[in-house]
Amino acid sequence: MSLARTLATDDFRSELFERGLLIPTTVDGLYGRNEVFEGIVAAVDALIGRLSAADGAEIMRFPPVMTRQGFEASGYFKNFPHLSGTIHCFCGDDRDHRRALECAPEQGGWTSAQVASDVVLTPASCYPVYPIVAARGPLPAEGWLVDSSSYCFRREPSLDPARMQMFRQREQVCFGTPERIRAFQSHWMQRALAMFEQMRLPAATDLANDPFFGRPGELMANGQRSQRLKFEILLPVSDPDRPSACGSFNYHVQHFATAYGIHDAAGEVAHTGCAGFGLERIALALLRHHGLDPQDWPAAVRGVLWPAS
Amino acid sequence: MTLETIRTIVTSLGDFSGRSEVLRDDTNLYKAGLTSFGAAELMVELEAAFGIEFPRRLLTRATFESITAITAAVAELQGGGGDQAVQPASGGTTLIAEAGR
Known part of the structure; x- marks a missing residue:
């Protein structure tokens, strides 16, 4: 599986504009979506839903805005001031x-x-979840699992259509012991790889780090890597040589649980992790690899995304 | 002086607040509770206290792994004359509870 041809980043975006799949707004990274594009996003979202249906996660859907109090507690502005939107x-x-x-x-x-x-x-669909779970008191003995989704904002204007300022994330958020979080993380990575294989997309996993700000951020990024806390699933989207992260699998250790006061049944600070997908990026990867008209996609791929049709 | 200042900065970190175990100079700070966020905070405080800037190659977990490791890095960055500080007297301990939090 490889890309038929190399496209400049801006060429791919131009094609998406010409087809009307994305609708330009004059601001890079801020686009409207047409019916076809939304149909793909909805199909990817539903596919992730089918994969996780038996997990028994609590569903939480959010508007693209969260409390400032919850945002401040997370430390997001401390670590990512350049991406924040208030x-x-x-x-x-x-x-x-x-x-x-x-x-x-x-x-x-x-x-x-x-x-x-x-x-x-x-900034990420799991952020509104933590203060809500914290406010309920200690976790059940077996931990907890939430299936969250929301539009997210990152201030990083780009010509690359895969780097939007506002996009949707579907994230599973796990609360419990370190063992449970590590198992959750590796389970979702395997699941995601199988999912991309079904969609016939050339996915690869890699160790990753968050784009922490400044020189202290570099130290934190190095720490995150050496502890193997963050993995991504990468797909070539706009630039085949610089694949885009379409899935992210994170072990936060006790960062969020300490920040929000989330405790396990025994009263100890809990551990958390999340497994998230960028829905627009997956839709773009499908369009890039299988063509700009989903009607022409391989039947097997259509069958995975639209099983009833 | 350098060593004492480093001990004070380390023990004043939020990651060690409310804990009472003893931090030896060779204690692994990460095992004692130092987080990546705490290490970043530590880096900023050390730079301010000593008027130094950690170069890229030192922005690793290992640099901030123990009071001894930090002392060696600070001595290196202060350039020359820091040889004594590279090998601080062994057995130095600091009680976190004394850090005046």
């Missing part, structure tokens, strides 16, 4: 409003009156 709102009166409208652009313009609100854009 929501600032106008909270003034008539006079403040007039002043904001009259404010010169070089002095901030209308945005000069905006103040940080109690909500922020969700």
Whole structure:
């Protein structure tokens, strides 16, 4: 399985625009989706749902916004200030409003009156889950499993259509002992590899790290790698030489459980992990490898994605 | 001086708060509870305290693995004259509870 030809990143995006699969907005990484594209995303989402149906996970679906309190507790701004998106709102009166409208652009313009609100854009669909699970008290003895999904925001404008600023994630979040999290992580990696094989996509797993900010971030990234905490499943999408991560399998050790106060049945700080998929990226990989019209895809691939048809 | 300052910075880390075990100079700090986040915090504090900058090649777990390892790295970055600090007197211990948290 290999790509028929090499395309420049921007060429692939142009093709997607021409076909109307993605709809440009003038901001790189922010796109509308047409019916065909949404149909693929929905099919991939449903496929992941079928794979995990027997796991007994609690379903949680979120709007693309989470509490600022939960965001701050996660330490996200400390580690990823460059990717964060916050929501600032106008909270003034008539006079403040007039002043904001009259404010010169070089002095901030209308945005000069905006103040940080109690909500922020969700950076990953598992983030809203932790404070909710923490608030319920100690975990059951066997741990807990959540199936989460939401639109997510990362401030990284790019010409690469596989690097969107807003995209959907489907993530399984596991709470329990280190053994349970490690087993969960490797189980989902195997499952994902089998899933991509069914979709006839040339997936490969690799050790990975999060894009932590700055020089302290480099140390953290090295630490994450040497502890083998993060794995990704990579697929060639826009650039065959630089495959995109379409799945991510993470062991957080006690980071989130400490940050949010999540305890096991015995009262000890729990361990957590997550297994997430980037739905748009998988849809783009399918379009890139099998062609821009799903009607022309191999029957076996269509059968996996649309089993009833 | 250097060693004492390093001991103080290490024991003041949030990762060791509320713990009372003894940290020896050769104790593996990760095994004692140091997280990647704590190591990053430690790096920033050491740089501020000694006016140094850890180069890329030293941004690894091993650099911050123990008070002894940190002392060696700091001595190297301070350049020359740090030879004594590379091998701190063995048996040095620091009680975390004394770190004044």
